[in-house]
Amino acid sequence: MKGLAKSLMTTLSVFARKPVTRDYPNYHKPIPERDRAFPLLLWDFEIDEPFCTGCHACERACPVECMTVLMKDNPNHRSQGGDSSRRKIIDKFWIDYARCMRCNICVEVCNFDAIAMNNTWQGHELSVHDRSDLVMDLPQLLAQSKTGNLKEWVAD
Amino acid sequence: MVVRPEIEREFETQDLLLNVGPQHPSTHGVFRMVMEIDGELVKDVVPYIGYLHRGAEKLCETMDYRQGIGFMDRTEYLAAFNAELSYVMAVEELAGLEVPDRAQWLRMILCEMNRIASHLMFMGAFGIDVGVFGTPFIYAWREREAIFDLFEEVSGDRMMYAYFRPGGLAWEVPVNFTERVREVLKAVNQGIKDFDGLLTENEVFIARTRGVGAISAADAIDFGMSGPSLRASGVPLDIRRTEPYLKYAEVDFDVVVGQNGDVYDRYLCRLQELRESVRIVEQCLEKLPDGPIMPEKMPRMLRTPPGEVYIRTEAPRGEYGIYLVSEGGNRPYRLKVRSACLSNLQALKHMSVGQYVADAIIVLGSIDIVLSEVDR
Ligand code: SF4
Ligand code: SF4
Numbered sequence: 001m002k003g004l005a006k007s008l009m010t011t012l013s014v015f016a017r018k019p020v021t022r023d024y025p026n027y028h029k030p031i032p033e034r035d036r037a038f039p040l041l042l043w044d045f046e047i048d049e050p051f052c053t054g055c056h057a058c059e060r061a062c063p064v065e066c067m068t069v070l071m072k073d074n075p076n077h078r079s080q081g082g083d084s085s086r087r088k089i090i091d092k093f094w095i096d097y098a099r100c101m102r103c104n105i106c107v108e109v110c111n112f113d114a115i116a117m118n119n120t121w122q123g124h125e126l127s128v129h130d131r132s133d134l135v136m137d138l139p140q141l142l143a144q145s146k147t148g149n150l151k152e153w154v155a156d
Numbered sequence: 157m158v159v160r161p162e163i164e165r166e167f168e169t170q171d172l173l174l175n176v177g178p179q180h181p182s183t184h185g186v187f188r189m190v191m192e193i194d195g196e197l198v199k200d201v202v203p204y205i206g207y208l209h210r211g212a213e214k215l216c217e218t219m220d221y222r223q224g225i226g227f228m229d230r231t232e233y234l235a236a237f238n239a240e241l242s243y244v245m246a247v248e249e250l251a252g253l254e255v256p257d258r259a260q261w262l263r264m265i266l267c268e269m270n271r272i273a274s275h276l277m278f279m280g281a282f283g284i285d286v287g288v289f290g291t292p293f294i295y296a297w298r299e300r301e302a303i304f305d306l307f308e309e310v311s312g313d314r315m316m317y318a319y320f321r322p323g324g325l326a327w328e329v330p331v332n333f334t335e336r337v338r339e340v341l342k343a344v345n346q347g348i349k350d351f352d353g354l355l356t357e358n359e360v361f362i363a364r365t366r367g368v369g370a371i372s373a374a375d376a377i378d379f380g381m382s383g384p385s386l387r388a389s390g391v392p393l394d395i396r397r398t399e400p401y402l403k404y405a406e407v408d409f410d411v412v413v414g415q416n417g418d419v420y421d422r423y424l425c426r427l428q429e430l431r432e433s434v435r436i437v438e439q440c441l442e443k444l445p446d447g448p449i450m451p452e453k454m455p456r457m458l459r460t461p462p463g464e465v466y467i468r469t470e471a472p473r474g475e476y477g478i479y480l481v482s483e484g485g486n487r488p489y490r491l492k493v494r495s496a497c498l499s500n501l502q503a504l505k506h507m508s509v510g511q512y513v514a515d516a517i518i519v520l521g522s523i524d525i526v527l528s529e530v531d532r
């Protein structure tokens with residue numbers, strides 16, 4: 001009986017503590033800036049084009065092969081009378097979020113700091129009705145960076 | 157009045173085959189066993205595994221060393237840091253990389269914290285197995301959540317960390333790391349006290365677990381068991397002690413052993429190990445040096461000379477070994493994971509034959525299997 005009483009005392013003592021439950025959909029806990037949701041492309045506000053040059057480095061390094069990259073000549077390059085120093089630029093880019101395993105390798109191999117892991121709640125709340133909706137194309141990948149609500153975090 | 161003779165008739169009896177799983181709440185994942193039962197007693201157990209086989213070993217052979225880390229996380233999702241550790245240590249051994257001190261201490265802290273998280277998970281799930289619905293599970297979840305929040309701040313992910321790299325760590329820990337760890341440890345200490353109070357002396361719990369599923373030390377060794385499930389039988393085998401890796405030689409901790417090797421002892425061993433882990437982490441925090449977390453010169457693409465190596469570490473469930481063969485180049489020629497769960501599972505039949513059906517479930521729970529590690 002002594003053990004049982006002790007056991008019940010334990011449960012009782014918990015009543016006096018503050019609740020730790022988070023009321024999730026109504027409350028979003030602040031997430032750290034190194035949180036890794038899914039990879040995103042970044043937008044170069046100075047020149048008004050993506051940082052990504054379409055160099056395929058991330059595509060080759062991705063362990064699950066969930067990226068597809070196509071590059072094109074940059075119409076905005078200096079030689080064409082534009083003001084960008086990027087000779088090549090990204091044409092089409094798809095990332096299949098359903099396959100991505102969020103390993104951060106694409107971010108590490110990119111030489112142009114053009115890709116980053118989404119560290120906001122939008123990156124986590126991605127439920128869709130159809131898997132094919134998780135294949136993100138270039139405008140979708142750039143959309144969040146354009147709004148500028150990504151938190152700064154560069155892994156060194 | 158006619159006195160009828162006592163009717164004596166032999167009924168034909170037949171043993172019942174009972175299928176449990178693969179989708180059953182108390183098989184801790186997708187594990188299936190077919191039990192042959194005679195009334196309430198288990199006569200035979202035939203386990204079926206492989207429902208979670210993803211070919212992680214083979215996948216890693218098609219990837220370079222860095223790409224493999226993510227798959228190693230997924231072979232042991234409840235203690236991913238420990239799984240990563242074995243893998244990166246094997247690669248380091250082959251490549252001859254020297255890991256900086258700070259990285260080693262940090263790895264130790266993270267692995268021990270992960271052991272705590274994993275054992276807490278065991279406590280919760282085991283509580284449910286023995287029939288205390290909810291309470292232990294929620295207690296375990298509470299502390300585990302604190303640990304996962306910490307891991308998220310460090311590595312960016314809650315379960316699949318991909319944080320250890322051959323040579324060191326992917327990036328530096330946050331500036332307030334030590335304070336945060338201390339905070340979490342405080343919560344964990346409270347959690348351990350709660351479990352101690354809730355279960356250890358509880359007569360119902362003892363009646364349910366003591367003497368159930370006992371296995372002798374000799375049998376346990378024969379089955380190749382390791383980790384707390386082996387130590388509960390009284391064998392003081394802990395790789396952290398017998399073959400110290402990282403900095404385990406420099407910290408002070410006890411190897412917890414049980415006496416009877418029954419389900420209760422396996423629970424008690426893990427509870428005590430939680431305390432030991434807290435002790436280890438505290439010492440690590442004291443000794444944590446400053447310095448780099450990666451060796452000075454790291455090639456962009458890691459290549460290893462031909463050779464083979466077997467590295468084992470003490471994961472929460474036992475010996476997690478990596479056998480790595482390289483033929484040169486940037487990817488393994490062969491990678492084999494020695495999973496503690498798979499070996500521990502071999503003893504299931506030995507432990508549950510002769511027990512009641514309900515006890516077979518807690519025997520299964522007490523060896524703390526993770527099916528992703530069994531199947532890989
Ligand atoms: S994201 Fe970086 S690595 Fe990938 S294609 Fe663009 S520039 Fe190259
Ligand atoms: S995070 Fe990993 S899996 Fe996802 S796209 Fe990048 S490299 Fe591929």
